[in-house]
Amino acid sequence: MFVPAREIRERFLRYFESRGHRIVPSASVVPDSDPTLMFVNAGMVPFKRTLLGEEVRPYSRATSSQKCIRVSGKHNDLEVIGRSPRHHTFFEMLGNFSFGDYFKEGAIDFAWELLTQEMKLAPERLAVSVFREDDEAAAHWENGIGLPQEKIYRLDEDENFWSMGDTGPCGPCSEIHIDYGRPDTCTSEICDPSCDCGRWLEIWNLVFMQFNRDAEGHRTPLPKPSIDTGGGLERWACVFQDVRNTFDTDLFQLPLERAQTISGVNLGEDEEKDVSVRVLADHARSLTFLIGDGVLPSSAGRGYVVRRLLRRASRHAVFLGIQEPCIHEVVDAVIDEMGAAFPDVAERRDFIRSRVRRDEERFLETLSKGLQILEDEIQELSAKGETVLPGPLVFKLYDTFGFPMDLTADVLSGRGMSIDQSGFESAMSEQKTRARAAWRGSGDEAVAAVYQRMANDLATSFCGYHSLEAESPVTALLVGGHPAESAGQGDSIEIVVEETPFYAESGGQVGDLGSIASAKGRVDVEDTLKPVEGLVIHRGKVVEGTIALGDVVQLAVAPETRQATVRNHSGTHLLHAALREVLGSQAAQKGSLVGPDRLRFDFTHDTPLTPLEIERIEDLVNEWIEVNAAAQTREMSYDQAVKSGAIAIFEEKYGDDVRVVSFGTFSTELCGGTHAAASGDVGLLKIISEQGIASGVRRIEALTGLGALRHIRKQERALDEVAQLLKTVPAELPSRVGRLLEERRVLQRELDQLKRAQAGEAAGDLMQQVREIGGTKVLGVRVDGIDAEAMRTMIDDFRNRLGSGVVLVASSLGEESGGKVLLAAGVTKDLVGSHKAGDLIRDVAKVVGGGGGGRPDFAQAGGNDASKIDEALERFYALVEG
Ligand SMILES: [Zn+2]
Numbered sequence: 001m002f003v004p005a006r007e008i009r010e011r012f013l014r015y016f017e018s019r020g021h022r023i024v025p026s027a028s029v030v031p032d033s034d035p036t037l038m039f040v041n042a043g044m045v046p047f048k049r050t051l052l053g054e055e056v057r058p059y060s061r062a063t064s065s066q067k068c069i070r071v072s073g074k075h076n077d078l079e080v081i082g083r084s085p086r087h088h089t090f091f092e093m094l095g096n097f098s099f100g101d102y103f104k105e106g107a108i109d110f111a112w113e114l115l116t117q118e119m120k121l122a123p124e125r126l127a128v129s130v131f132r133e134d135d136e137a138a139a140h141w142e143n144g145i146g147l148p149q150e151k152i153y154r155l156d157e158d159e160n161f162w163s164m165g166d167t168g169p170c171g172p173c174s175e176i177h178i179d180y181g182r183p184d185t186c187t188s189e190i191c192d193p194s195c196d197c198g199r200w201l202e203i204w205n206l207v208f209m210q211f212n213r214d215a216e217g218h219r220t221p222l223p224k225p226s227i228d229t230g231g232g233l234e235r236w237a238c239v240f241q242d243v244r245n246t247f248d249t250d251l252f253q254l255p256l257e258r259a260q261t262i263s264g265v266n267l268g269e270d271e272e273k274d275v276s277v278r279v280l281a282d283h284a285r286s287l288t289f290l291i292g293d294g295v296l297p298s299s300a301g302r303g304y305v306v307r308r309l310l311r312r313a314s315r316h317a318v319f320l321g322i323q324e325p326c327i328h329e330v331v332d333a334v335i336d337e338m339g340a341a342f343p344d345v346a347e348r349r350d351f352i353r354s355r356v357r358r359d360e361e362r363f364l365e366t367l368s369k370g371l372q373i374l375e376d377e378i379q380e381l382s383a384k385g386e387t388v389l390p391g392p393l394v395f396k397l398y399d400t401f402g403f404p405m406d407l408t409a410d411v412l413s414g415r416g417m418s419i420d421q422s423g424f425e426s427a428m429s430e431q432k433t434r435a436r437a438a439w440r441g442s443g444d445e446a447v448a449a450v451y452q453r454m455a456n457d458l459a460t461s462f463c464g465y466h467s468l469e470a471e472s473p474v475t476a477l478l479v480g481g482h483p484a485e486s487a488g489q490g491d492s493i494e495i496v497v498e499e500t501p502f503y504a505e506s507g508g509q510v511g512d513l514g515s516i517a518s519a520k521g522r523v524d525v526e527d528t529l530k531p532v533e534g535l536v537i538h539r540g541k542v543v544e545g546t547i548a549l550g551d552v553v554q555l556a557v558a559p560e561t562r563q564a565t566v567r568n569h570s571g572t573h574l575l576h577a578a579l580r581e582v583l584g585s586q587a588a589q590k591g592s593l594v595g596p597d598r599l600r601f602d603f604t605h606d607t608p609l610t611p612l613e614i615e616r617i618e619d620l621v622n623e624w625i626e627v628n629a630a631a632q633t634r635e636m637s638y639d640q641a642v643k644s645g646a647i648a649i650f651e652e653k654y655g656d657d658v659r660v661v662s663f664g665t666f667s668t669e670l671c672g673g674t675h676a677a678a679s680g681d682v683g684l685l686k687i688i689s690e691q692g693i694a695s696g697v698r699r700i701e702a703l704t705g706l707g708a709l710r711h712i713r714k715q716e717r718a719l720d721e722v723a724q725l726l727k728t729v730p731a732e733l734p735s736r737v738g739r740l741l742e743e744r745r746v747l748q749r750e751l752d753q754l755k756r757a758q759a760g761e762a763a764g765d766l767m768q769q770v771r772e773i774g775g776t777k778v779l780g781v782r783v784d785g786i787d788a789e790a791m792r793t794m795i796d797d798f799r800n801r802l803g804s805g806v807v808l809v810a811s812s813l814g815e816e817s818g819g820k821v822l823l824a825a826g827v828t829k830d831l832v833g834s835h836k837a838g839d840l841i842r843d844v845a846k847v848v849g850g851g852g853g854g855r856p857d858f859a860q861a862g863g864n865d866a867s868k869i870d871e872a873l874e875r876f877y878a879l880v881e882g
């Protein structure tokens with residue numbers, strides 16, 4: 001018997017179509033409605049909402065062959081790929097679904113008829129298992145189908161009971177197995193379908209979604225029970241092609257052949273090499289469909305899985321002795337096989353090939369650096385006549401260059417050398433100890449080390465472009481910078497999860513705020529940051545209950561703050577584009593800050609912007625807002641993006657893949673930030689300031705949306721108030737204020753004249769106190785509360801009035817000054833031969849507890865005892881008298 005896989009797929013779908021099922025094309029491997037899931041890993045995932053009753057479809061029966069990816073978790077361990085006869089990172093799941101239509105009996109009847117009538121499988125080869133308590137299913141297999149009782153196995157909950165989660169829909173299932181006959185090697189007493197001796201191959205699982213399970217574990221019957229079934233196409237191919245290993249089915253032949261041709265290795269000659277050839281074929285399949293569905297290699301989240309698969313495949317290629325990038329060739333073979341069933345990957349062939357090739361090239365470069373180091377070391381060892389590579393070096397190759405130990409060992413064994421295995425292991429454990437110490441340490445460096453360590457293991461994927469909410473397990477928890485198992489109310493903490501809708505501060509956009517909650521507690525998130533690429537830290541405080549490592553939490557971004565930030569970010573892009581249009585493309589971005597309340601944009605430009613330029617920029621931005629152009633987001637290579645005219649900021653680091661955000665034809669920019677759906681969402685953009693911040697760098701601050709409106713309204717209110725005070729309307733203010741200023745100038749002039757006249761009068765009064773001492777006119781007066789400048793003017797005035805004479809003015813600065821005294825002395829030119837102002841004031845100042853001095857014609861001094869001013873004046877007269 002030989003039925004090609006593509007015919008199995010076709011016949012399965014047609015069978016169910018002819019029995020009232022809608023053929024639903026495979027959904028993307030990226031789940032679009034389930035943020036808790038990294039990849040679609042079963043045929044029911046795209047129907048989840050329908051099965052939960054949250055979504056109604058125009059049909060109640062469906063069938064599909066769904067692309068599935070399993071790369072981690074309980075379902076798959078990458079190390080078994082190529083060794084296990086039936087595990088793959090990519091597979092197809094055939095399935096039929098009933099949404100409240102037929103149930104148990106219908107599902108069993110269809111399955112049996114399809115396998116034995118349509119596919120002509122001998123009934124004797126089949127056995128089934130049912131859930132121990134599911135008498136209905138057991139009875140129908142026995143009485144409805146006529147299967148002998150000994151072929152119906154009743155198994156426990158862990159084998160034959162299915163649930164969507166801890167709560168929600170669940171139910172018993174019934175599995176159909178091929179029985180290959182008990183091998184001599186089986187040691188089990190019972191050897192039922194749960195035995196792993198190789199006797200059984202599960203080909204179909206029929207899930208009877210029958211109950212709803214609540215938080216206490218109580219099961220209540222669902223009003224409309226549903227059916228979800230799944231059978232791996234690869235396993236079916238084994239059955240209908242009479243082979244025991246899925247790699248021997250036609251699905252894998254083209255990629256396996258390609259891998260053998262490139263490497264010159266033939267399957268069946270060396271067990272370890274067989275594994276590598278199979279890994280190449282397996283990983284090429286998952287890479288084809290992952291990249292085909294838009295998941296590109298990157299350093300975080302889903303993209304990181306792609307990169308890991310690619311590098312893993314590449315290392316196996318190196319192990320096979322392939323020197324050049326080759327995975328894209330195997331990918332080509334995969335598309336040859338699968339392109340007919342999945343035309344979208346056939347269409348994207350060139351893109352998928354080139355992405356795979358580019359990433360592999362880069363990886364091989366790193367690898368070749370490592371090989372070079374290894375080569376140097378080998379030379380050195382041979383020179384010393386040694387044959388064992390020290391453990392720390394093996395570890396360095398592993399840690400820094402991603403060189404697996406077995407690869408190093410392999411290179412060495414070809415040269416008659418070996419590695420120091422225990423040395424490698426102790427270097428590895430030292431590294432772990434260092435990492436643990438770093439966890440415990442304190443200070444910035446220790447925290448940075450903690451973050452780095454976390455980033456290596458806990459890449460967070462970001463789902464916040466389209467969603468503000470997600471559910472995800474807590475993968476790390478820091479309290480006060482130290483790793484912790486749990487945190488309680490009042491603790492300031494940092495949380496890491498698998499997938500988050502929170503945008504971490506980067507590219508100028510501030511981090512999101514919001515809340516993280518589980519059934520047990522709640523955290524207010526005050527900031528979100530990305531201390532290391534790929535690692536997202538939610539920083540905040542536990543405001544209720546407790547939060548613990550492993551808790552499944554609901555993450556919710558505060559929508560208003562995010563939306564305000566989004567408007568400002570999109571506004572920044574429009575502003576940037578308008579600046580370039582009005583000032584020229586030399587107006588390059590130097591920095592930006594985008595928060596919920598405002599935006600700030602620094603750019604290179606030599607001169608202050610004129611009001612007209614600012615107006616033109618504002619007009620342009622607001623015209624673009626008015627046309628309401630939809631935002632378009634695309635991922636592409638950096639080169640492609642720059643070629644397409646996207647604005648890149650040259651000081652910013654970009655990965656190979658960039659996100660390009662554009663609005664209409666006017667703004668296209670490389671950006672990882674969150675954006676409005678259309679330019680119109682910005683609402684309004686108003687520049688509120690423009691200033692120079694460094695040589696050749698200007699800064700603009702602007703507001704958008706309601707923020708801009710509020711700002712304008714505030715300005716308007718201030719104008720109204722001023723107008724009211726002036727009893728006029730805002731439009732009249734300029735001329736009104738002009739007139740007021742003119743009036744003020746006139747009044748000031750009059751006031752000055754009056755002051756001068758008044759001072760003259762006061763001086764005239766004081767002239768009454770002039771004494772004649774030995775034919776010299778001498779005047780010592782006290783004028784409190786005047787400053788040094790007024791004192792100097794006064795001295796000049798008295799000298800003029802006296803014509804010839806000696807004068808001293810003393811002033812108390814008042815109690816609040818602490819009794820401070822100012823003194824100034826003046827001598828007219830004709831008398832400087834006999835009286836020196838400087839000498840006089842030095843002596844007088846001593847009386848008020850101070851000192852000072854100056855020229856013969858003018859001198860000033862200070863003191864700090866105002867109570868002695870009269871005494872000082874008497875001392876002055878006495879000094880002049882001699
Ligand atoms: Zn067994």
Ligand SMILES: [Zn+2]
Pocket residue numbers: 507569573669670671672673
């Ligand atoms: Zn941006």
